[in-house]
Amino acid sequence: MDVGTLAFSALYQFGDAFAFLVLSACGLAVIFGMMGVINLAHGEFIMCGAYVTVSAAHAGLPLPLAIVLGALVAGMVGALVEIVVVRHLYDRPLDTIVATWGLSLIGTQGTLILLGSTMAGVGTPFGSFQVGAYSYSLYRLVLFVMAIVVLAGLYALFNWTRFGVMARATIQVPHMAAALGVDTRRVYSLTFALGAGLAGLAGGLYAPTMTLVPTMGTTFIMEAFVTVVVGGADVFLGTAPAAALLAVVKATMTSWYGQLFGQIGLLVAVIVVIRVLPRGISGFLLRERA
């Protein structure tokens, strides 16, 4: 095997890991960055997106539209959850985590009761291509591109729109923003819905590549947690570099020892990183900048 194909293989695996980390973490990171709470029902929003996507695809909707629909439905469920539960707990961030865990239990088990233990999936689209002796799934490249698109889209949303300005003001000093006329409650609701929608998008995008079971959320959340912990509170200065760093660890460990050791590598990495940088990469970068 020559150097070119080897490099491509490494790059492909890095891109695959990077896309997985970014897509599974960005919804969690958006909510964490805004409100300082971790949404433990994140995995259930991912599952929701995946189920809606696959059901819509079975009903005849083209896959891209089905994915968008999955994200929208997850976002709407997120808005509902915010209004019914999370809104009342903003002064008690630790309790929010516990409450969302309760929601996660309800979500997983409720899906199991309503829809059964598994659901017929849709095949991975686009087929594969050949580089050297190995064949690669084209869809994984699409996922990588989507991860970049999501990051770019979030950047645009937070920097170039009115919502973004209000959201950033609310992150910085909530009561000051409220005093200046920003409806912070609405900003919180929208952000939570956005985070849930991004989780749904991740679920929709990965739905064709995996089996649909009610507990599929747990496949994502460990990676999402780790990325957010390493990244810290900022999506662009935290999640993206953290995902890049962790993707190297994950891709290396996975290709050497297998999937599980990829995860163990991630876990060791996160424990080492928080020992050195307790506020994550973004905390480190922002302190340097300030």
Added chain:
Amino acid sequence: MNALTRFLRRLEGPQTLGRGPLFWAGFLVTLAAACAYPLFSDGYTVGNTVYFFTWIFMALGLCLIWGYGGSLSFGQTAFFGIAGYSYGILTINFGAAYGFTFVALLFAVAVAALFAALLGYFLFFGRISGVFLGIVTLSVTLVLERFMAQTAGPEWRIGSARLNGFNGMSNMPPLTLPWPGGDIVLFPDVELYYVVLAMLVVVYLGLRILVNSPFGNVLVAIRENPERAEMLGYDIRKYQLGTFVIGAALAGLSGVLYTSWGQYITPSSMGMTAAALPIVWVAVGGRSDLTTTLIGTVTVLAVFQALTIHGSQYALVVMGVMLVLTVLLAPSGLILALAKLVARPFTKRANNNLPGDA
């Protein structure tokens, strides 16, 4: 003598609800009822009751870490699993003769405590707190579950103990008391009931003494305001680490008892759902006090068991709903909320002097 009375006086104090003759009379009546219970029941039912009791240690440990220390540990089931597997590996390899099962129990709990010390060192000395602590401990638990789930192959064996992957490990000997004239094998029956009940009383009273000791007072000070506690000269990291290790050891004890009770342990006893259950027990009862945690855990487990008989699928949904409602409506736990509700007409006249008003 003087030291002993001082020690025992810590059974009641500012950090625990319940004091005075009335409370202890109630405690003794409850204990007597618990002791007499097997006389009015059959061995099978008593064995099932022990199953409840095995979980309470983990709940009390979480109560100490979360309720008193204010640290979110979502990974109690990791220690539960580690100790359970350790017990299995040790007893399958070395058998149950000469009371070795109790040595294995101590070893297994020590392994869990050691793991907690290592993990806790990185977490607390890295000054991880609040949200991140919960997330990292939960991640550790999830990875541990997946690790154990993939140990199905024959190469995963320690001595003669196969780890058996997702199917779990079974056929380890139950706890065995060495006894002149034949060992007493503690199958889930009346004998095991009394052993576990004795452990429970010791642990409960021991924890009461611990939280009313200077250690416990500092712990509560850290929960209320970590910076202030630090400014007063306490190295909060050491206190948090110590609490974490004690809580983990108690979770480990639960793990060992569970494993020996059913002679069975699986990776899913550590997973996401399993990890959520201790949170439910402790939060619903009232995490800020040992007694409310104890009562709450027993009650929730009884409800869970009753629901499981009628429709096991719905039990977990009910647990989730219960957790959400508790957090929303009665953040200090249902028992304290009920007590306040009952006490309200009286407290108005007594000028709001209810002790332990959290």
